[in-house]
Amino acid sequence: MNSLFAIAPYKFEGMWVFDDPRVDLYQEPFVSGADTIIDALTADIPAAAEGFKMIFSPQAFPGFTAHFVWNREEYGGNWYRWPEREMEGWLCPALFKYFETAPKELYVKVSPK
Numbered sequence: 704m705n706s707l708f709a710i711a712p713y714k715f716e717g718m719w720v721f722d723d724p725r726v727d728l729y730q731e732p733f734v735s736g737a738d739t740i741i742d743a744l745t746a747d748i749p750a751a752a753e754g755f756k757m758i759f760s761p762q763a764f765p766g767f768t769a770h771f772v773w774n775r776e777e778y779g780g781n782w783y784r785w786p787e788r789e790m791e792g793w794l795c796p797a798l799f800k801y802f803e804t805a806p807k808e809l810y811v812k813v814s815p816k
Contacts, residue, residue: 737792761806
């Protein structure tokens with residue numbers, strides 16, 4: 704199993720979404736605070752709405768830009784906190800396309816395409 708995953712979120716109809724044909728996801732939306740977190744993560748990326756790179760992992764890796772901590776399960780998804788920014792976002796059950804169980808921590812790096 705991979706320890707690093709990569710997706711390329713973009714805005715569609717005003718929502719952050721991503722496609723990942725490897726796991727049969729198309730225009731999968733980020734909602735319930737995850738979208739606001741992406742706004743913060745991409746604030747300094749020009750034209751992020753047209754797409755940007757996001758690498759994520761349950762383990763720290765060189766150059767990660769944000770660290771999220773599992774908070775609780777709800778509606779089949781999981782809430783994660785970004786302690787440094789005092790933000791929280793919900794990740795839907797699509798998380799389980801990448802992980803067997805919800806990781807206790809997630810490390811993320813965002814960069815321009």
